[in-house]
Amino acid sequence: MSSFIKSQLFITLPYPTKRFTSQSIIVTGSNIGMGLEAARHFVRLDAAKVILAVRSTSKGDAAKKSIEESEKRFGVVEVWELDLAKYESVLAFAKRAKSLDRLDVVVGNAGVFPFEFAMAEEDELTTTVNVVSTLLLGVSLVPKLRETSVKFGTVPVLTFTGSFTHAQANFPEREAENIFERLADGKSAKMNDRYPLSKLIQLLCIRELASEISKSSKEGRIIVSTINPGYVDTAIMREASFPYSIFLFFLKHLLSRTAEQGGRTLVHGGEGGDETHGQYLDDCHIGQVSTFVTSEDGMKTQRRLWTELSVKLERIHPGVMRNV
Numbered sequence: 097m098s099s100f101i102k103s104q105l106f107i108t109l110p111y112p113t114k115r116f117t118s119q120s121i122i123v124t125g126s127n128i129g130m131g132l133e134a135a136r137h138f139v140r141l142d143a144a145k146v147i148l149a150v151r152s153t154s155k156g157d158a159a160k161k162s163i164e165e166s167e168k169r170f171g172v173v174e175v176w177e178l179d180l181a182k183y184e185s186v187l188a189f190a191k192r193a194k195s196l197d198r199l200d201v202v203v204g205n206a207g208v209f210p211f212e213f214a215m216a217e218e219d220e221l222t223t224t225v226n227v228v229s230t231l232l233l234g235v236s237l238v239p240k241l242r243e244t245s246v247k248f249g250t251v252p253v254l255t256f257t258g259s260f261t262h263a264q265a266n267f268p269e270r271e272a273e274n275i276f277e278r279l280a281d282g283k284s285a286k287m288n289d290r291y292p293l294s295k296l297i298q299l300l301c302i303r304e305l306a307s308e309i310s311k312s313s314k315e316g317r318i319i320v321s322t323i324n325p326g327y328v329d330t331a332i333m334r335e336a337s338f339p340y341s342i343f344l345f346f347l348k349h350l351l352s353r354t355a356e357q358g359g360r361t362l363v364h365g366g367e368g369g370d371e372t373h374g375q376y377l378d379d380c381h382i383g384q385v386s387t388f389v390t391s392e393d394g395m396k397t398q399r400r401l402w403t404e405l406s407v408k409l410e411r412i413h414p415g416v417m418r419n420v
Contacts, residue, residue, distance in 0.1 A: 242316025
């Protein structure tokens with residue numbers, strides 16, 4: 097708790113200055129909050145194309161207008177539809193991205209924090225959006241990132257918004273014969289714990305993705321990382337009900353970072369650097385994951401999750417795992 101308070105109140109996150117000249121960047125969940133502010137930074141920092149990947153294109157258009165008005169750069173921002181609750185939307189987005197001349201940075205920032213159990217596709221909504229579809233999109237974009245690396249002699253970045261709450265997750269489902277099937281069981285689901293658990297599972301899968309990319313013999317280098325933006329004042333927990341909503345009200349006013357400050361951490365993740373590959377980035381530095389993640393049990397669970405996820409992604413889009 098003391099390190100959390102120190103991070104939130106006493107650490108000043110560096111204001112982004114590294115240029116993204118000529119680069120094409122995708123930011124998911126970028127019509128509001130820190131995703132929007134990260135996109136605004138990327139435009140300010142001379143990116144050639146910034147794609148707002150959003151569920152609502154009308155809200156995306158409003159975000160585009162906001163960025164153009166503040167940064168006075170036009171013809172840079174594009175709004176593309178992406179609904180992570182629907183596999184069809186994810187695959188259509190990835191197919192559209194193939195038409196890009198280059199893709200330098202992907203910030204997988206979109207996520208949900210529901211408090212009621214609901215299914216989306218074949219999994220519980222939080223699992224579908226924060227884990228399955230997020231990784232489906234990431235793996236689907238790997239070939240374009242590699243192509244960019246080879247074509248332009250660069251090292252593109254695939255980075256995801258994680259959370260410090262991964263360390264708070266309870267994960268009894270890891271003992272099940274099939275982890276994802278157990279997570280989709282509404283009778284046993286503990287939704288108050290589901291967001292932290294989704295971020296733990298996401299972190300484990302991203303670590304395994306980074307490992308697999310490191311071992312790959314395919315041409316083109318990619319940096320893969322996870323970002324912890326800290327506790328940021330966003331709308332992600334808007335569905336919280338009383339009395340938890342009261343706790344969040346005070347937490348927000350006492351400890352939260354602004355969306356702009358959260359956006360700085362996303363931009364830092366997008367900057368890449370060999371030292372960040374496979375890492376958990378905290379306060380714009382390489383941070384420490386929970387003890388479970390690096391334990392023998394954690395590493396075993398990581399491999400199991402990756403195997404199950406790979407089978408699931410192959411079923412959704414046959415051949416997609418060959419991208420890795």
